[in-house]
Amino acid sequence: MKDxxxxxxxxxxxRGVSNRPEEIWFYGRDPGVLSPHPPDYVVAPETTEQxxxxxxxxNREKIPVVPMGNGMAxxxxxxxxxxxxxxxxxxxxxILEVNEMARYVVVxxxxxxxxxxxxxxxxxxxxxxxxxxxxxxxxxxxxxALHGQGCLTQQYGFNSDMVTGLEVVMPTGEICKxxxxxxxxxxxSKGPSLPDLSGLFLGWLGTTGIFTKVGLKxxxxxxxxxxxxxxxxxxxxxxxxxxxxxxxxxxxxLNAWFQPKPLMFKDNYHLNIYFxxxxxKEIEFKRTMIWDALQKFxxxxxxxxxxxxxxxxxxxxxPQRGIAAFADVPRGGGFExxxxxxxxxxxxxxxxxxxxxxxxxxxxYSSAARVISGGHSMMFSISFAFNRADPAMMERVKKxxxxxxxxxxxxxxxxxxxxHFEQKMTMARMDPNxxxxxxxxxxxxxPHGIMNPGNWEVN
Amino acid sequence: MEGGYMNSLKFNExxxxxxxxxxxxxxxxxxxFEKDEAHxxxxxxxKGQDSRVLQDCVTxxxxxxxxRRGNHPFYLIGERREEKGIYTAPRAITNQxxxxxxxxxxxxxxxxxxxxxxxxxxxxxGALGSGELFEDVSPAVTFGAEFMCPAVHTHFAKMSVVxxxxxxxxxxxxxxxxxxxICLHDECYGTYTSIAQAYGIEVPFKPVYYMxxxxxxxxxxxxxxxxLNIKAAYQRPxxxxxxxxxxxxxxxxxxxxxxxxPERKYQGDNSLCCAEIIRSVAGYKLADDxxxxxxxDMLEAGAEYCVFNCPACQSSLSEKVTKKGLKPVHIIDLCKxxxxxxxxxx
Numbered sequence: 001m002k003d004x005x006x007x008x009x010x011x012x013x014x015r016g017v018s019n020r021p022e023e024i025w026f027y028g029r030d031p032g033v034l035s036p037h038p039p040d041y042v043v044a045p046e047t048t049e050q051x052x053x054x055x056x057x058x059n060r061e062k063i064p065v066v067p068m069g070n071g072m073a074x075x076x077x078x079x080x081x082x083x084x085x086x087x088x089x090x091x092x093x094x095i096l097e098v099n100e101m102a103r104y105v106v107v108x109x110x111x112x113x114x115x116x117x118x119x120x121x122x123x124x125x126x127x128x129x130x131x132x133x134x135x136x137x138x139x140x141x142x143x144x145a146l147h148g149q150g151c152l153t154q155q156y157g158f159n160s161d162m163v164t165g166l167e168v169v170m171p172t173g174e175i176c177k178x179x180x181x182x183x184x185x186x187x188x189s190k191g192p193s194l195p196d197l198s199g200l201f202l203g204w205l206g207t208t209g210i211f212t213k214v215g216l217k218x219x220x221x222x223x224x225x226x227x228x229x230x231x232x233x234x235x236x237x238x239x240x241x242x243x244x245x246x247x248x249x250x251x252x253x254l255n256a257w258f259q260p261k262p263l264m265f266k267d268n269y270h271l272n273i274y275f276x277x278x279x280x281k282e283i284e285f286k287r288t289m290i291w292d293a294l295q296k297f298x299x300x301x302x303x304x305x306x307x308x309x310x311x312x313x314x315x316x317x318x319p320q321r322g323i324a325a326f327a328d329v330p331r332g333g334g335f336e337x338x339x340x341x342x343x344x345x346x347x348x349x350x351x352x353x354x355x356x357x358x359x360x361x362x363x364x365y366s367s368a369a370r371v372i373s374g375g376h377s378m379m380f381s382i383s384f385a386f387n388r389a390d391p392a393m394m395e396r397v398k399k400x401x402x403x404x405x406x407x408x409x410x411x412x413x414x415x416x417x418x419x420h421f422e423q424k425m426t427m428a429r430m431d432p433n434x435x436x437x438x439x440x441x442x443x444x445x446x447p448h449g450i451m452n453p454g455n456w457e458v459n
Numbered sequence: 460m461e462g463g464y465m466n467s468l469k470f471n472e473x474x475x476x477x478x479x480x481x482x483x484x485x486x487x488x489x490x491x492f493e494k495d496e497a498h499x500x501x502x503x504x505x506k507g508q509d510s511r512v513l514q515d516c517v518t519x520x521x522x523x524x525x526x527r528r529g530n531h532p533f534y535l536i537g538e539r540r541e542e543k544g545i546y547t548a549p550r551a552i553t554n555q556x557x558x559x560x561x562x563x564x565x566x567x568x569x570x571x572x573x574x575x576x577x578x579x580x581x582x583x584x585g586a587l588g589s590g591e592l593f594e595d596v597s598p599a600v601t602f603g604a605e606f607m608c609p610a611v612h613t614h615f616a617k618m619s620v621v622x623x624x625x626x627x628x629x630x631x632x633x634x635x636x637x638x639x640x641i642c643l644h645d646e647c648y649g650t651y652t653s654i655a656q657a658y659g660i661e662v663p664f665k666p667v668y669y670m671x672x673x674x675x676x677x678x679x680x681x682x683x684x685x686x687l688n689i690k691a692a693y694q695r696p697x698x699x700x701x702x703x704x705x706x707x708x709x710x711x712x713x714x715x716x717x718x719x720x721p722e723r724k725y726q727g728d729n730s731l732c733c734a735e736i737i738r739s740v741a742g743y744k745l746a747d748d749x750x751x752x753x754x755x756d757m758l759e760a761g762a763e764y765c766v767f768n769c770p771a772c773q774s775s776l777s778e779k780v781t782k783k784g785l786k787p788v789h790i791i792d793l794c795k796x797x798x799x800x801x802x803x804x805x
Contacts, residue, residue: 231551264559268551280782291743297549304549304739309774 004061008041008085011053018042027068027078027086032336033386033398034076034419039066039086046091048167048175048212051109055210055450056173058085064453065171067206069110069142072134074336075419077146077205081454087210089139095119096213097187103127103218104164106187109141109211113319116140120218128152128221130159133319141211146417147203149370149379151274151318152219154246154254157373160202163190165215168201171208171446179215187215200441205417206452208445222276224283225252227315230271230294232303235348238269241303242344244293245273246375250286252276256378258351259366261329269351270306272315329364332387334394338401339381339416340408344371350380353407357382361400363393379416380408420454427458466622466658468538472505474530483522483532486728489745490515501532504539513540517741518547518614519732520700523653531657533613540616548739553615560611562627566603568635575637575664576600579644580607583770587791588643588669590800592676596641605631608650610698614736625650625660633663641667643791645769649701670708670768673794677715683798686717691793692762692785693720694753694776695730696769703728709768712790716797721760725753733772750776754783766790 008017018024019041029036040063045051058065064084071078080086089110097106098120107116113129114136120127130150132143143150144160156162165179165187176182178197179190190198201209230241238256245254253274260266273290277283297303308315314322326335342350347369358365361384369380382404384397405415405422409429415422427435435458442456443449449457484490484497490512492500503510513536522532546553560580569576576596578584580603589597609624632640642648651666677684693709706727713720725731731753738746757765757780765780767773767789777787786804788796795801 231549231555233551233554263561263563264555266558268555288743295742298742301546301549302551304552305743306552306555307735307738307775309778 004057004063005041007057008043008054011050011057012043012045016044016046016050027071027088028080030071030074030076030079031334032074032076032419033334033394033401034079037079037081038083039080040083041085042088043085044088044091048092048169051087051092051169051210051212052173052175054085054087055169055171058450059172059448062448062450064450065210066452067109067210069139070112070135070137072138073142073146073417075417075422077417077419077452077455081420084450084453089141089210092212098124098127098218099187100124100127102186102188103220104187104215105129105218106165106213106215107140108213109167110139111141111214112137112139113143117318120221124218126221127218129216129218130156130162131318132159136319140216141214144202144214144216145204145206145211148417149372151253154251154371154374156217156219159216160198161373162217163198163202163214164188164217165190165213166198166201166211167213168209169212171448171451175212176209181213181215190215200445204442205455207442207456208451210451223278224280225274225276225316226283226287227275227308227312228273228287228290229306229308229311229315230273230297230303231268231306232271232297233268234302235269235351237297237302238271238347238351239345241271241294241297242347242371242375242378245271245290246371248286248289248293249374250275250289254371255368256347256371257366257368259326261364326366326383326385329385330387330390330393332389334386334388334397335383336386336397336401337381337383338404338408338422339379340405340411340413341372341377341379341416342408342411342413344369344375344378346411346413347378347380349411350382350408353404354382357400357403358384360403361396363397363400380413420457423456427456466626466660468531468534468618469657469659470505470535471530474528475501475505475532478528478530480527482525482527484512486525487522488729488731489517489519489741504532504535507539507542509543510539512536513543513545516547517737517745518616518697519737520613520697521728524700524703524728531653534618534654534657537613537616537618541618545616547614547616548736552739553617556611556615557617557620560604560607560609560624562604562624564605566601566605566631568602568606569598569600571599571601571635571637573638574599575632575635575640577606577640577642577644577647578602579642579647580604581644581770583773583789584643587770587789590795591680591798592673592791592794592800596672601632601635601640608644608647608654610646610650610654610701613654614740621654622658622660625655625658629655629660629663637664639665639667641669641672643669644698645696645702645705646698648705649698653701668702668705668708670705670712670790673791674708674712674715677712677794677798680798681715684716685797685799687793687797687803688717689764690719690721690762691764691766691788692723692757692760693726693766693790694733694768694772695726696767696772697732697736699768709790712794713766716794718764718766718793721762723756723760725756731756733769733775735771735775750779754780754785757785758783764788764793766793
């Protein structure tokens with residue numbers, strides 16, 4: 001192993017490699033409930049060539065490589081389950097190109113959401129990207145690698161749907177461009193009208209390659225952003241409310257949430273309705289349309305719009321920091337969620353399950369569902385907060401989350417960014433031919449199984 | 460007299476039956492009545508019969524002011540609505556308010572002796588009740604659901620919540636041993652002097668309206684007052700309808716600090732409320748219409764400022780008046796500016 005260290009130093013330089021205990025400790029865990037496992041080395045590349053050389057070395061020596069953004073997935077996706085090399089991508093944080101007219105950006109594989117947000121704010125105020133409700137230090141590449149969502153997901157789909165091209169270091173060390181950049185200088189399409197090869201990498205959780213460049217769609221940044229919150233006490237009405245709202249085709253973002261604390265939120269389901277405009281006239285028109293769409297529920301006293309003025313400063317934050325506050329309700333700052341992608345019509349059953357699990361395992365819950373792509377599906381988060389200094393509570397949360405995933409699968413849902421246990425549960429239910437195809441792709445791309453091993457593996 | 464048990468509404472049918480004006484409904488800004496009809500509807504309400512008032516009242520509180528005979532028509536409407544299971548607002552909104560204002564033992568109490576300064580359950584009032592104007596009483600602040608007047612639930616016809624919580628609030632004040640409570644919120648003063656009296660709930664202290672206190676303090680500090688020489692429209696809150704005798708204080712304070720309050724269409728007993736509760740109760744169309752008429756009226760009167768009494772009105776309307784070029788300010792902050800405690804614009 002000493003030779004590996006020196007070989008890595010040769011590629012990365014002294015400051016780009018570490019096997020020091022403090023770093024091995026840090027890179028062996030994530031903020032969720034899964035047990036840590038230490039890597040042997042940590043590298044922090046600055047160039048695609050360094051990534052390539054490290055992967056070539058790892059492939060030659062059959063050493064695991066775990067690509068890492070900010071490590072905030074919470075489901076252990078960057079825990080090096082079989083040791084090896086954790087590749088921290090955060091030094092590759094350059095914004096390489098913004099094509100304002102074609103509305104796309106090309107970033108390096110470790111560029112953070114916050115960096116892009118600030119860059120657009122300062123240099124392209126007419127443009128924005130789909131910012132997830134995660135800390136701004138999380139990276140764009142990791143987000144699309146796990147089919148993340150963001151504030152524009154209701155309008156435009158998963159953030160991975162917004163990818164316009166990729167540069168990937170394959171597990172065997174080749175550098176491969178995906179989509180329009182494979183043919184020319186422009187990064188406007190990840191697939192069409194070619195066979196869409198991005199599917200070999202997006203959603204694979206870093207098991208089929210490392211993203212060194214990502215092209216991403218940008219969208220108009222309207223001058224005014226507004227919010228209304230509709231509240232109902234009947235979970236069974238939430239799907240219809242969402243249906244009526246998405247029919248308008250004029251919302252930016254739409255989230256349905258419920259939580260028992262603070263007390264004012266108890267027993268109600270809240271729908272955060274974000275909309276944008278370039279003028280007061282546009283905003284008021286949209287507001288009127290939103291109110292009108294839900295008038296039936298108001299007339300029946302089944303729901304109404306709450307006053308948002310006091311909450312507005314927090315609600316208009318992007319990303320929102322409320323999640324961090326929820327994590328600390330039981331003190332100790334722990335938070336993890338299962339976020340299956342499922343049908344909106346199943347909202348009432350998922351909502352009931354959250355409460356059932358919280359009672360069964362004596363844990364504090366909250367739930368936020370984000371509508372995806374105009375209502376074709378939703379990400380339904382089943383979230384539990386825990387005290388990191390309380391192993392028994394952490395164990396209860398782990399069991400509750402496992403049961404949540406079992407439930408989601410039983411209901412025909414798809415676990416989002418599943419941990420390695422959930423991946424196995426998912427594969428156990430998968431159509432055998434689909435699973436065969438999945439494994440065939442994985443084995444062909446990564447013959448030595450070095451990329452983030454332990455994930456999307458049958459054995 | 461109706462009822463006879465503790466905390467029941469004291470409503471005198473005879474007073475209502477012999478009313479020569481029926482002003483309570485006749486003057487209503489949101490429902491149209493002929494004079495006889497207004498009278499008949501009120502009698503129907505008293506008798507527990509169906510009335511369109513029970514469906515259409517937007518809960519602006521104004522009938523409490525219009526009734527000059529002290530018979531509390533608004534509380535009666537609330538009682539009847541609750542008896543009949545009529546929700547004024549969607550259930551979720553109604554329950555949200557009930558939950559939001561639950562006593563949870565999170566009250567804050569300063570150094571309270573004979574006097575307390577009530578900030579109700581509104582954080583902004585704590586900041587307003589500070590500085591030289593309140594220097595002797597600001598340490599004695601009380602804040603929290605435990606010291607909150609529950610009048611807001613009358614908007615939602617949850618009179619049972621008022622009757623259940625108000626005695627507990629009184630008990631909490633009693634435990635403090637205060638002789639006087641200076642109310643920074645009209646709704647508190649209105650609750651202690653109007654609702655409590657209407658329901659026969661004992662108030663174990665002397666309620667003091669903050670504008671009375673403010674006026675006295677301004678007179679004591681008159682040497683410090685530099686007239687503001689501005690023109691300001693006043694946003695009268697719904698809860699001021701419970702204490703109409705105090706409305707005149709606004710003009711007295713404005714006169715003292717050199718603020719011209721221009722004549723408006725919507726002033727005095729024809730005032731329009733901030734309409735935020737109406738948004739929940741009667742929908743956005745009416746609420747938007749009220750707000751638009753109100754702000755346009757302020758502008759047409761030549762006002763530069765919109766002066767608030769209630770922080771809830773201020774929160775609801777500040778953004779809207781600002782967009783129309785008016786400067787939103789609470790009357791206490793205006794007084795602080797007049798004595799030089801806060802900076803002046805320009």
